[in-house]
Amino acid sequence: MKKMILYQPLYIDNRTDSNSGTLVRPIQMKRAFESIGYHVISINGSTKHRKAMLHDALKDPELEFMYIESANVPMCLSNKDHIPVAPFSDINNFILAKKTIGLGLFYRDAFWRYPSFTAEVGILKSLVLKSLFYIEFCCLK
Helix, strand or coil: CEEEEEEECCCCCCCCCCCCHHHHHHHHHHHHHHHCCEEEEEEECCHHHHHHHHHHHCCCCCEEEEEEECCCCCHHHCCCCCCCCCCCHHHHHHHHHHCCCEEEEECCCCHHHCCHHHHHHCHHHHHHHHHHHHHHHHHCC
16 A cells, blocks of 8 residues: 655644644545545654654655645744744654655745734744744755
């Protein structure tokens, strides 16, 4: 059976009662990949959890690719408390995965690329967040 990873920095489950795109899109993507014959390995949750799950998943020689759903915050801030306990963990995960399988990214909520972002969040917060977004984005190329 074909295998792939669905990587989501936020915790998702299979609830169908949510109308949030953050939850609905990954669930629908998982179903779509399954409908075309893929066994989907879902990796989501805390930074520590994602790292451990990906490390285990990459041992499977049948993996074809990893599909990544971005978050509306830099991935290193995607823990429930938004504290970057391991700021480069996701980037390291992607670098590791790129060595053995292909990567695909759905990049959503790129509002940080617009000039109004700095006005909305302030200069200091904007500089920090934009730096984190750019680092993350460049590592996924």
